[in-house]
Amino acid sequence: MQQSKLPKKVLATCIALALMGCTEVATEKQSEPANTPIWPAIASPVALDPALEQKITEMLAEMTLEQKVAQMIQPEIRDITVDDMRRYGFGSYLNGGGAFPNNDKYATPQDWIALAEAMYQASVDDTQDGSSIPTMWGTDAVHGHNNVIGATIFPHNIGLGAANNPDLIEQIAAVTAREVMVTGIDWVFAPTVAVAQNLRWGRTYESYSENPAIVRDYAAAIVRGLQGKPGENFLSEQHVISTVKHFVGDGGTTDGIDQGNTEVDEKTLYRIHAQGYVGGLEAGAQTVMASFNSWNGEKIHGSEYLLTDVLKQKMGFDGFVVGDWNGHGQIPGCSNHDCPQAANAGLDVYMVPTGAWKPLYENLVQQVRDGVIPQSRVDDAVRRILRVKMRAGLFNKPSPAERPLAGKTELIGSSEHRSVARAAVRQSLVLLKNQNQLLPLDPGQHILVAGSGADNIGQQSGGWTISWQGTGNTNDDFPGGTSIYTGIAEQVSAAGGKAVLATDGRFEERPDVAIVVFGEEPYAEGNGDIANLDYQRGNATDLALLQQLQEQGIPVVSLFISGRPLWVNPELNASDAFVAVWLPGSEGAGIADVILRNAAGEIQYPVQGRLPFSWPATPAQADRRSLNPENPPLLPVGFGLSYGESDELATELPVQFGDASTTATLPVFDRAPQSPWLIELRSGAERSIVESSIQSLGAITTETFDDQVQEDARTMQFAGTDAAAFNFVSPFPRDLRAYAEKDGALVVTLRLESDVPDDAKLTLYCGENCGIAVPVGEHLRALTAGEWQTLAFDVACLQDLGLDMAKVSGIFGLASSEQWSVSFNDVRLEPEADNSSICL
Numbered sequence: 001m002q003q004s005k006l007p008k009k010v011l012a013t014c015i016a017l018a019l020m021g022c023t024e025v026a027t028e029k030q031s032e033p034a035n036t037p038i039w040p041a042i043a044s045p046v047a048l049d050p051a052l053e054q055k056i057t058e059m060l061a062e063m064t065l066e067q068k069v070a071q072m073i074q075p076e077i078r079d080i081t082v083d084d085m086r087r088y089g090f091g092s093y094l095n096g097g098g099a100f101p102n103n104d105k106y107a108t109p110q111d112w113i114a115l116a117e118a119m120y121q122a123s124v125d126d127t128q129d130g131s132s133i134p135t136m137w138g139t140d141a142v143h144g145h146n147n148v149i150g151a152t153i154f155p156h157n158i159g160l161g162a163a164n165n166p167d168l169i170e171q172i173a174a175v176t177a178r179e180v181m182v183t184g185i186d187w188v189f190a191p192t193v194a195v196a197q198n199l200r201w202g203r204t205y206e207s208y209s210e211n212p213a214i215v216r217d218y219a220a221a222i223v224r225g226l227q228g229k230p231g232e233n234f235l236s237e238q239h240v241i242s243t244v245k246h247f248v249g250d251g252g253t254t255d256g257i258d259q260g261n262t263e264v265d266e267k268t269l270y271r272i273h274a275q276g277y278v279g280g281l282e283a284g285a286q287t288v289m290a291s292f293n294s295w296n297g298e299k300i301h302g303s304e305y306l307l308t309d310v311l312k313q314k315m316g317f318d319g320f321v322v323g324d325w326n327g328h329g330q331i332p333g334c335s336n337h338d339c340p341q342a343a344n345a346g347l348d349v350y351m352v353p354t355g356a357w358k359p360l361y362e363n364l365v366q367q368v369r370d371g372v373i374p375q376s377r378v379d380d381a382v383r384r385i386l387r388v389k390m391r392a393g394l395f396n397k398p399s400p401a402e403r404p405l406a407g408k409t410e411l412i413g414s415s416e417h418r419s420v421a422r423a424a425v426r427q428s429l430v431l432l433k434n435q436n437q438l439l440p441l442d443p444g445q446h447i448l449v450a451g452s453g454a455d456n457i458g459q460q461s462g463g464w465t466i467s468w469q470g471t472g473n474t475n476d477d478f479p480g481g482t483s484i485y486t487g488i489a490e491q492v493s494a495a496g497g498k499a500v501l502a503t504d505g506r507f508e509e510r511p512d513v514a515i516v517v518f519g520e521e522p523y524a525e526g527n528g529d530i531a532n533l534d535y536q537r538g539n540a541t542d543l544a545l546l547q548q549l550q551e552q553g554i555p556v557v558s559l560f561i562s563g564r565p566l567w568v569n570p571e572l573n574a575s576d577a578f579v580a581v582w583l584p585g586s587e588g589a590g591i592a593d594v595i596l597r598n599a600a601g602e603i604q605y606p607v608q609g610r611l612p613f614s615w616p617a618t619p620a621q622a623d624r625r626s627l628n629p630e631n632p633p634l635l636p637v638g639f640g641l642s643y644g645e646s647d648e649l650a651t652e653l654p655v656q657f658g659d660a661s662t663t664a665t666l667p668v669f670d671r672a673p674q675s676p677w678l679i680e681l682r683s684g685a686e687r688s689i690v691e692s693s694i695q696s697l698g699a700i701t702t703e704t705f706d707d708q709v710q711e712d713a714r715t716m717q718f719a720g721t722d723a724a725a726f727n728f729v730s731p732f733p734r735d736l737r738a739y740a741e742k743d744g745a746l747v748v749t750l751r752l753e754s755d756v757p758d759d760a761k762l763t764l765y766c767g768e769n770c771g772i773a774v775p776v777g778e779h780l781r782a783l784t785a786g787e788w789q790t791l792a793f794d795v796a797c798l799q800d801l802g803l804d805m806a807k808v809s810g811i812f813g814l815a816s817s818e819q820w821s822v823s824f825n826d827v828r829l830e831p832e833a834d835n836s837s838i839c840l
C-alpha cells in the first residue's frame, strides 16, 4: 500500500476522509490550524480499522443524499412515530429527561424494549425511502438509568467527586450500562465533564469537581465503565456508547449562567475545561456532545475552530460530535430548523427535538444540493456515524429485544447494583463539623429524625430523576429505594433504639439527639441558576427548626442535601454536627451506615468524603476564580473531617453580610417559576399547583413552549366556562416591603394570544383572605397582539390598593371568566423602577 509511507496520524486522516483524498482536505480547510502547543494529540486506544473504513466507503457510495442527511438527524421520541423512522431512517433518536415510551412515567422495562425494537425494525426496513442502517437510541443515564422507574439511582456527580475514587466510578458506569441495556438502549449521554467554576450554576451538581485533575481521571473511568476496555471487552454485549459532554467550557460561564459565555483565554479553556476530554478520549470515548455555551462570544455549536480544528484534527477525535437540544438554533443566523452553519463547523449529528426535525432535514438536503454544505462534509459526518455504529457492532448484533441483556428486568435495581450505589453514598459524605465528637451516633438512643428531606427520595435524588427537573416524584416512584430516614430507622430499631420521624421537629417524648435532613429542592439546568449562595434567603425555615431544637438543649446533626456548597453559616452555627450529603440518590441507607455506630458501639464505615468544591464563606463567594488568600473560602477543596478529628468549625461563624439581597431583582418566572414561587391555577372553587408542562383545571389550561430555550414560556388559556385565574404563589408569605419603599415595580413580559376581555383583572394575594383584584383590560389592550411586550406596575400603588407587602403570597396573576389566552416568559420584581411604571 503506497499510503503506508505516510506518518500514522496522516494515514488515519486519509483513511477517514477516503472519499475526499488527503490533499483536497488540506486545501479545503481555511481556518487557522489549532494552537498546537496548547492542545495535545491524543492517541485513542480504538484504532482506525482499514477494512472497516473500506466498508464505509462502499456504503457511502450506495447511499442517497437523503439517507445521509437522515443519519445526521436525531429527533426525540415525543416528536416522531415509528412510521417516521421507517420513512426517513434517522441515524439516531433520543428520549429527553422525563420522556418515556407512550408518554407514560410508569412505562415498564418491557415498554422501553418494545419502543426500541419497533424503532430499530423500522430503521432497517428499507421498503420505503429510509436506509437499512440500524438506528440507535441515546438517553441521559446521568446517575444510573434515571428515567426508568425502579432503576438504581446513584449519587449525582458532585457526590462522586467527594468520594474521589475512580475505581468505584468505573463500577458505577458498568452497572449503569447494564441497566440501560436491559431496556434495549445503545447509547448514554454521559459523562458530564464540566469543571464548574461558579456555584450559582444550576448544573454544578453534574460537575465532579472544580479540580480538573479529578474530572480528567473520572472521565476516563466512566468511559471505560460504560464502553468497556478497548482490546478487552470494548462495546461488548454488556456495554453502551458513551458521550463526553458538553464540549467545551460549559462550567466556565460568566456568573455561572447556564448556556452562557465562557470568557477565558485558550490556555485556561484547555487547562481547566478540557481535561475531561483528555481523559475521555484517552479511554476511547466514541461521541462528544457540543455545548450550549459560547467561548468568548462564539457559540460552540458554530465553532469550526473548536469542533473541527481542535477536537477532530488536533486531538484526533475520530468518533462523531452530537449537538445539544436544539443548540444549533442558538448560533446567530440559525434557527432550530435551519442551520447549515453547524454542519459546516463540524457538528455531525443535530439533536433536534420538537417538530423542527422535519424542516431541518429538508433544509439540510437542499443546502447540500446548493453547495452551501460541501458534500465532503456530509460524507465525513456520515462516515463518523457509521464508524461508531460498526465499532459498536450494530450491524451484527441482534435487534434490541434479542440482545443478551434485553428484558433481564431483574437487573434493574438489583440488590447487587444497589449495593454499589450504597457504597458510593457512604464514600461521598463530607463531615464539616463534629462538635464534641457527636458523630457517629449510638443507635441504641432515642433519635428524632426531622426536616423536609428526611423521608423524601425525590429530594435526595435531585434533578434528572424520572422527570427532567426531578420534581413531582413521591417515595412510591422509587420501588426498592430507601429514604434517609428509612435507612436510619432500620439500623436503629435493629440495635434496640428508637427512631421517630417528625418532619416539623415536634415530639412528645424528648429525644436524645435530633437528625435534621434539609436542603435544596430538585432542579435541572438553568432552572437551578441562583443569584447568590444564601441558603433559604429571606425564608430560613430550616434554620428555625434547627434553632428550636438547639434551644431545647437537644444535640442536632444536620444532613444537608444539596447540589452545591451554599452559604449556611447560620445553619452551621445551629448544628452540633453537619454533614454535606449532596444528592445521594435512591440508596439513602448509605448515610446511616456512616453516621451510626453498630450495635456493639463500633464505627461501621469511616466518614471519608473530601470537598470537591470549596465551601463559601459569604453568600457572594460563588466564583472559584475570585478565591485567593485575601478572599479565602470557609473550607478549601479537599477538606473533610474524619471521625475523632478536632473540629475547626466549633466556634460561631459570622452571619451578617449586609442587606444586598433585599434590594436585588427578585426573579419570579425566568424559564420556570423561581423558588419559592409556584404557579397555581384556580377554576371555580378548585385550585391546583402546576407540575407539568401541560395542565388543566376546569376552565383554565396552561402549556409551556420554547421561546429562547426549551420550555421557557407559558401560555394560559381561559376557556370562559367558569371564573378562572392563575397566580404565582409562595408557600410562605414573603416580606417584600423593601420593593415598595425602593420605588419597585412588578415587571411582566407578556404576549397576547387573543383579544382581552373586559373582566380581566390583575391579582395579588397577601394570605388567604387578603389581596387585590384590579381591572387591567385597558393596559393589556394597549399591547400589540402576538408580540412580546413588557408592562411594569408600580409596587407602591399596589400597596395603596390594599396589598399588604409584608406578607405577599401571590405575586402576579390574572383572573377572568371570559374566553381568551395570554403567554408570559418573564416575571420579576425590580427595585428602583423608572417612573414609566403603571400606577393602578
Ligand code: BGC
Residues within 6 Å of the ligand: 095, 096, 097, 098, 099, 325, 468, 525, 710, 711
Ligand atoms: C425536556 C427534557 C429535556 C430538556 C433538555 C426539556 O424541555 O422536557 O426532556 O431533557 O428539555 O434541556
Ligand code: BGC
Residues within 6 Å of the ligand: 094, 095, 096, 097, 140, 189, 245, 324, 325, 525
Ligand atoms: C442537556 C444535555 C442532555 C440533553 C438531552 C440538554 O438540555 O444539556 O446534557 O443530554 O438535553 O436531554
